[in-house]
Amino acid sequence: MIIFDDMRTDHIYIHYPFCVKKCPYCDFYSVEEKDPDIRKKYIGYIHKEIDIYEKYFSDEIKTVYFGGGTPSLTEPDEIRDLLGRFRTGGDAEVTLEVNPAAADFGKLKAFIEAGVTRFSVGSQSFINAELRTLGRIHGAKDIYAVYEAARKAGCGNINLDLITGIPGSTPAGALYSASELCRLGPEHVSVYILTYYEGTPYTSLLSSGSLKKLDDDVEIELFSLSAGVLAQHGYHRYEISNFSKPGLESRHNLNTWDFGNYIGLGSSAHSFLEKYRLENPDSIKEYFAKVDSGKTGIIPENLIDEIGLKNEFLILGLRKTGGLDVNAYKDRFGSEISADFSGKINTCLNSEVLKLNKDKLVLNEMKFDIFNSIVSDLIL
Ligand code: SF4
Incomplete structure (x- = not known):
């Protein structure tokens, strides 16, 4: 049951849940699916889901x-056909995630001829031993090769991912x-400290002692060393984990941190429309069934209450080094953020x-390292 017709979004996420081999640390929804017919069928279902959401596209x-x-x-051709379903402006940012061992x-x-303007490469580390620890299917040489190929293909906007704090990592390795x-x-560069997600093979390896997590302060030190090198090379940190050359921030991600609307298509994809958050099933079979039933869209069960929205606005806004826009908060909620958060904000202002x-x-x-504990104290 769709109950609001006047919401629109300029931003689309499409999840492609297939990988050559599942990495043991990964908690994104993805499966090792070799059958090309299932992969083709999945793309067909994305088209069907677009039919459902079309009215919300600007x-x-x-x-x-x-993403994936x-x-x-x-x-x-599949990417070209999907992009053909949207009216995109001349300068649209169209990102496609690339595994260094799964593209030439x-x-x-x-892909560029199909309309992709930006590649986000899952490089993660330039040290083969670390890539093996992560269970990646590529080596360092594949990163150099795919990067060179992307440039030669004409791509002028590339993101590389780095993971720091991999078991066995050293300061010299991070540098x-x-x-x-x-x-x-x-x-553009995204840098993350390795996270041990519940339910992944990595947590089992940790419990059995086969994998030894680095101490928290070592993980933070390795992140800081990486961030320092990026700063020396002219990358500015605009979000906790994201760095870019001036003016080349990820517009897609900025929209999320700015609390903008977006629609996520595909299994496990999330959407946010004004005050509704939607989540597709973490299962291709269930996703197909949901799309077939038409039971997707803006339904009352997906409504986030006012307090939840204010908390999300705060959490997302503070992730950006440029900060949270207090006027945008007032425009959205009709109240002052300092009043809503019952003096906690003033306390934090006083303590700098x-x-x-x-x-x-x-x-x-300096407090980004303890971001989660700060926002959990602040939220309503
Ligand atoms: S990290 Fe990337 S390549 Fe590895 S399983 Fe997850 S989605 Fe697939």
Whole structure:
């Protein structure tokens, strides 16, 4: 039952849940599916889901993000046909995630011809031993090859991912990976400390003692070393985990942190429309059934209450180094953020955990390491 017709989004996420091999640390929904017919059928269901949501798409889609899973396993024609379903402006940001071992020059070029403008490469580390620990299917040489192929194919906007805090990592290793990455010179970099998600093979390996997690303070140190190298090479940190050359921030991700609407298509994809958050099933079979039944869309059960929305606005806004826009908060909720958060914000301002920079509420960057504990104290 769709009950609101006047919401629109400029931003689309499409989840492609197939990988060559599941990495043991990964908690994204993805499966090792070899059958091309199932993969083809899945794309067909994305088209069916687009039919359901079409009325919410704006006349000028600004970003489309193909995430996964491994979207570089799709056929470029499939990407072209999907992009053909949206009215995109001339400067739309169209990102496709690439596994270094699952794309070559011909394919990357065809993706660009299909409308992709940005590749996000899951490089993770430039040290083969670390890549093996992560269970990645690629080695360091594949990163250099795919990066060169992407440039040769004409891509002018590349993100490279780095994971720090991998068991066995050292300060020298963190410096090496960050330096190699900077030597390549992508426009954008995402750096994450390795997370041990409940239910992944990594947590079992940890419990059995087969894998030894680094101490928290070592993980933070390795992250800081990587961030330092990026800063020396002109990357500015605009979000806890994201760095870019000036003006080349990910517009897709910024929309999420700015509390903008987006629609997620495909299994496990999430959507956010004004005050509704939707979540597709973490199962391809259930996703097919949900789309077939038409039981998707804006339904009362997906409504987030006012307090939940205010908390989300705060959490997402403080992730950005530029801070949370207090005027946007007031426009949205009709109240002052400092009043709503019952004096907690003033306490943080007094202790310099937060600062007010014109109309932006900014979290002290030195406190990013303890972001979760700060926001959990702040929220309503
Ligand atoms: S390739 Fe990416 S999505 Fe696939 S299992 Fe590995 S980390 Fe997860």
